[in-house]
Amino acid sequence: MKSNKLKIFSGSSNPKLAERISTVLGQPLGKIKLSKFKSGEHYCLYEETIRNCDVFIVQTFSHPINEHFVELLVMIDAAKRASARTINLVLPYYGYSRQERKAAPREPISAKMVADVLTTAGADRVITIDLHAPAIQGFFNIPVDHLTALDLISDYIIKKKIINPIVVSPDAGRATTAENLANILYAPFAMMIKKRPAHNESVITHVIGEVEGRTPIIIEDLIDTGNTIVNVVESLKERGANDIYICATHPVFSANALERLDHPNIKEVIITDSIAIPDNHSSRFTVLSVADLLADAIRIIVEGGSLSSLFKYGGV
Numbered sequence: 001m002k003s004n005k006l007k008i009f010s011g012s013s014n015p016k017l018a019e020r021i022s023t024v025l026g027q028p029l030g031k032i033k034l035s036k037f038k039s040g041e042h043y044c045l046y047e048e049t050i051r052n053c054d055v056f057i058v059q060t061f062s063h064p065i066n067e068h069f070v071e072l073l074v075m076i077d078a079a080k081r082a083s084a085r086t087i088n089l090v091l092p093y094y095g096y097s098r099q100e101r102k103a104a105p106r107e108p109i110s111a112k113m114v115a116d117v118l119t120t121a122g123a124d125r126v127i128t129i130d131l132h133a134p135a136i137q138g139f140f141n142i143p144v145d146h147l148t149a150l151d152l153i154s155d156y157i158i159k160k161k162i163i164n165p166i167v168v169s170p171d172a173g174r175a176t177t178a179e180n181l182a183n184i185l186y187a188p189f190a191m192m193i194k195k196r197p198a199h200n201e202s203v204i205t206h207v208i209g210e211v212e213g214r215t216p217i218i219i220e221d222l223i224d225t226g227n228t229i230v231n232v233v234e235s236l237k238e239r240g241a242n243d244i245y246i247c248a249t250h251p252v253f254s255a256n257a258l259e260r261l262d263h264p265n266i267k268e269v270i271i272t273d274s275i276a277i278p279d280n281h282s283s284r285f286t287v288l289s290v291a292d293l294l295a296d297a298i299r300i301i302v303e304g305g306s307l308s309s310l311f312k313y314g315g316v
Contacts, residue, residue, distance in 0.1 A: 002026055005085070006302055007050050011059030011075060013068040014276045017092065018058035020291035025298060030055075034071065042071045044078045055084040056298055061095025062275040063254065069095065069114070073121045080122035088125040088301065089118065090294055092274035093222070093250045097132035100139075115139035127297055129274055129290060130221045130249040133173075145297055149249040149272050150177065151312040152288050154184045156270060157217060162245065166190055166214040170232045178219045181247075184313050190216070192232055212240035215267075222250035223271070226257035233265050243267040250274050251287075258282070 009030040010018030022029040031047035057079070059072045072089070079087045099110035111133075118126070119142055127145045131137070137144040169178035169191040182189040190209025216236050223229055223246070233244050243265050251271040261269050262282045269285045271277070277287065296310055 003302065005053050006056070006298075007048075007053045007084075008056045008058065008298075009046070009075070011057060011068060011071055013062050013071075014058065014060045014092070014273070016276060017060070017273050017289075017291060017294075018090075020273075020289060021058060021090070021295045021298070024291055024295035032075075034075075042067075042074045044071070044074045046078060046082055049082075050079060051083040052085045054086045054088065054302060055079050056088045056090055058090040058092075058294075060092045060275055062093065062252070065095045073117065076118070076121040076123055086124045087122055088127065088298075089123050090298070091126060091128045092272075092290060092294065093252070094126075094128045094131055094136065097136055100133040100136055111136050112139040125301070127294065127301075129272075129293070132221055145301070145307055147290075147293055147297060147307070147310065149274070149288070149290055149293070150180060150184075151310075152272065152290065152293065153219075153247050153249075153270060154181060154313060156286070156288060157181075157185065157245070157247070160245075162215050162217065164214050164242075165217055166209065166211055166241075168192065168209075168211070168216045168218045168232070168236065170218055170220060170228060174220060177221070180313065181217070181219050185217075187217075188214075192235065207235060207239060211236055213242070215242040215245070217245045217247060220246070220248040222252050223248045223257065223261070223269075224252045225254050226260040230260055230263060233263060237265050245270065247271075251277050253277060258285075261285075 007030045008022050008027055009032045012034055019029055033045040033047055035043045057075050061068055076087055096110040096114045125143045129147045129149055137146055165187045167178050167182035167187050167189050169175045175191055179189055190211055193206040229246055245267050246269045248271050258281055262284055272288050272290045274290055300307055
């Protein structure tokens with residue numbers, strides 16, 4: 001599609017993904033100057049007119065998340081003051097999503113706070129993929145288009161023709177997604193029961209389902225430190241499972257997660273480019289692009305139509 005009223009701009013978090021989206025749409029990536037003052041304050045200048053245009057800002061909440069968050073706010077404010085017709089945020093990974101409820105007294109609900117700040121800054125719409133908790137959509141008083149990478153991941157796994165697969169949910173929170181994938185693959189389903197003694201720590205206590213002699217496919221929305229995934233992998237191997245496939249939409253990959261996931265019992269780690277990872281990663285990692293999915297969503301938003309047409313196996 002070609003439109004003088006559609007403008008796509010990239011923040012500094014994932015410019016390669018923004019470029020891919022623009023290429024799919026046949027639109028040039030908008031010209032923008034992003035920099036920081038010596039004091040660390042962010043600066044933004046749109047180097048082309050955006051008056052009465054539908055502006056789409058591509059910014060994922062990757063490390064350093066707070067830098068990218070503030071940069072996005074500055075970009076929103078600059079677009080609003082430049083008289084953009086609409087300001088649409090393409091947030092492949094929505095940060096702070098794991099703080100969507102109070103699990104202890106006197107904790108924040110940071111996912112709601114981020115939603116409030118984005119809306120107050122001037123956002124008119126949010127496009128995101130595989131929220132940690134779908135209920136986060138309700139934290140916004142503006143439209144939220146919640147997409148899923150499950151179709152993309154499922155199609156890739158189907159082509160692998162994995163022998164004797166079993167889909168494994170690493171916890172109760174991912175059970176619905178794991179069950180959906182199991183139905184797509186006509187495979188059985190298993191679930192891990194774990195406890196968390198601290199943030200980014202987990203201990204597997206039970207496995208529900210028979211995994212012996214099977215090839216597990218673990219499905220997650222995100223992988224952070226990799227500790228939980230490695231614990232799940234080792235627990236499955238102890239119960240006689242074959243080497244394991246890991247699937248996740250968002251490769252947050254904090255600390256030395258890339259090295260931790262280069263594990264001898266992990267056959268393949270299948271992720272998307274919702275967050276950029278270093279090019280020198282192990283061959284164990286396969287990166288699928290969500291550019292087509294996001295480009296199709298942008299096209300439908302601008303031209304009209306139903307986003308449900310993007311969900312091959314059903315929405316989220």
